[in-house]
Amino acid sequence: MEENGKIRILIADDFKVLRDVICLYLEQAGDLEVVGEAPNLKDALEQARELQPDVVIMNDYLPPLDSAHAAELFRKQELPVAILVISMKAEADLIERSFRYGVNGFMHKDEIDDCLTEAVRSVHRGDRYFSPRAREAYGSIQD
């Protein structure tokens, strides 16, 4: 967290328009600050090292890997950042694997308007976050 108390966020998604809109959306909240954007895994890892964000908002596919394998690389490199995955699918298998490899939160992109700020604050506190649709998809295989 910065001296100004804001949660510092990196947005990692290959879809530029959505990155831009999420950036605008997060700036509406007074306690959140977007410090970087990355369209692929390589850039996301580099920026996570350089900028040391508190939270990475990561698409479920960050070229060339899915969010589970991408999270695994973040954890192997011991980057102390909470990872929140946003997805157009919210499939149980990917949710399960993503959490197993170090993701902290998962949500469907249709839920961004309702849940994103809450999700960011939640994973930043150290909680595990499931959006309603992610929780529903995860269903019977949750721990």
Added chain:
Amino acid sequence: MAASRINGGPSFQDQTVFLFSGPDVLPMSALDRLFVMAEEKEFSETSMIRVAIAEDHAEMRVALRLLLSLAKNMRLICEASNGREAVDCVQRLHPDVLVMDIRMPELNGLDAAKQVLALTPQTRVILISSNRGGYMVRQAVHIGAQGFVPKDHVAEFLRTAIEAVHRGETFFME
């Protein structure tokens, strides 16, 4: 904003906006871009602008929905995923502004816009596309749309474009 756009696209000053007040194309300086000559003065500050979107890419619809939710003076009333649905939506709900992708299945945005403008002339049409440039703008002007915004600049300029066309102005961006 500056810190959040460290990897952002071209700056405001890099762009060129053209305004159409007849057959002539008038290039504007970047800083003049928002001072668009009004053709009509029908806008009421207190009214919500009723907006419909037509876009076949689900993730782009998410982005458009989220963007419109940030505008306190706009209300999304209809989402269509192809041109045919867009025409149906406009006929049923008469939105103030239709934001429509050009490349869509079943009925593309240009042909759908022609139908919309013929059937419901009070609905203003802004076309959006992954492609950009003078050719795209000329196509949009040719079919009678009131605006064109490249998708790369939707986040930054679409709300301004919606407000402009709702006031009776035009907003074309190369």
